[in-house]
Amino acid sequence: MLVKVYGSAVFGIEATTITVEVNIDKGIGYHLVGLPDNAVRESSYRISAALQNIGYKLPGKKIIINMAPADIKKEGASYDVTIAMGILAASNQIKSENINQYVIMGELSLDGSLQPIKGALPIAIKAREDGFKNFILPKENAKEAAIVNDLNVYGVDNITEVINHFNEDELLKPTIIDTRAEFYKQVDFPEFDFSDVKGQESIKRCMEIAAAGGHNIILIGPPGAGKTMLAKRLPSILPPMTLHEALETTKIHSVVGKVSNSGLMYQRPFRNPHHSCSDIALIGGGNNLPQPGEISLAHNGVLFLDELPEFKRGALEVMRQPLEDREVTISRARFTVNYPSSFMLVASMNPSPSGYFNDADSPLTSSPAEMQRYLSKISGPLLDRIDIHIEVTPVPFDKLTEERKGESSVEIRKRVTAAREIQSERFKEFENIHYNAQMSVKQIREFCKLSNESKSLLKTAMEKLNLSARAYDRILKVSRTIADLNASKEITSDDIAEAIQYRSLDREGWLG
DSSP: OEEEEEEEEEETTEEEEEEEEEEEESSOEEEEESSBOHHHHTHHHHHHHHHHHTTOOOOSSEEEEEEESTTSOBOSSTTHHHHHHHHHHHTTSSOOTTGGGEEEOOEEOTTSBEEOOSOHHHHHHHHHHTTOOEEEEEGGGHHHHTTSTTOEEEEESBHHHHHHHHTTSSOOOOOOOOHHHHHHHHOOOOSOOGGGOOSOHHHHHHHHHHHHHTOOEEEEOOTTSSHHHHHHTGGGGSOOOOHHHHHHHHHHHHHTTOOOTTOSOOSOOEEOOOTTOOHHHHHEEOSSSOEEOHHHHTTTSEEEESSGGGSOHHHHHTTHHHHHHSEEEEEOSSOEEEEEOOOEEEEEEOSSTTSSOSOTTSSSOOOHHHHHHHHTTSOHHHHHTOOEEEEOOOOOHHHHTOOSOOOOHHHHHHHHHHHHHHHHHHTTTOTTOOSGGGOOHHHHHHHOOBOHHHHHHHHHHHHHTTOOTHHHHHHHHHHHHHHHHTTOSSBOHHHHHHHHHTBGGGSTTTTO
């Protein structure tokens, strides 16, 4: 008897429906075809033991299982329940009249219980697109998949519940989540708040500008100055994610199995990879089925690279294209995968190998040549994609001991959100531009027009401070954001003057 059951394969952040055809005929043997990997081939042992332990068995006949389309590699153990239900249906051990209306996924333990799977959200989205009305999967993934509307999602603990459902002995109850209600109820602030930061008012202002315009930022300062503390609090002042952004972000994290039991991700991601990570870990990839890297897991959030010069140069250089295009393309001989990677880059670094500026008061000093050699580990093209450079100096003792708390993230976030709304209105006719940092040269010329006074100031600054040509467009972008924070349509000379301060690494002679 031939029976068709349905599963799904995740490719990139998209899913493809897999038809599992099970044919049982006279003879003996177990044959699994359709380009399965070792984990899928080993499913026969898990299925046999699980069925035996719940009172069922593999039929002693010739079993042929085809996983179509046969040219797509099937990976992982999440097809166990799909294959097991196909075998039970084909051997008439369960009722199977409506089994073709279900997508069934799950990894089997030997006692029949189900282990969670990866990619539940993209699988659910694809199931709905392909006209399926029902999705059975492990209970740990149910809330994640239930985000998708118009799809009955059934979370189960073991395969016995699935069998009873099809035999109509005990019907499963769908997991129901009001996605919009849950999203707006859960939108909140992270545990880190800017009110905890003592002093550093100028740096807080700089972080507010970066958040308002989506600008990449690098913090340069000695150990203990507060660079990491400030970076960790940046997500708390970013505008709340929209429902679309939350779904997109959850989809990426679902592929790597990093979605919490709450289902939808409500907070903007903050990724902080160690400087020893490889270029593949940072950008994504893999030998067989590519996985998203840190830059994609930071999509719609913040990627924090602490001690930037300590990262491998190759790992940093592969970030240049994603920073520009806001997506990463991973190409292999037989396929190409695209992962979104629209993130804010926040980098921090010491000014020298010793960790301190070239200052007589510093505990340790490095010569200007050593400092230059250390800073040159960061390439010009990468630095060119960072809009704001700011020096972070240690906080004086009297500031550290102040009882008064600083301005909270809630208040800063209100100003940032208002500035982002101005930018959304400005760029509403442009499909891929939502905030100032994404402006191309064409948009800069259109939306960053300067008065004669502002032009004169910028010209003088570039000549006297020996600012590089690459700093010109960055200054205009940042000054546009400063004007938006002030709710000003025009860029004033004060806006230009403030933006010029945020190009430390472009100033000739900065090292002394």
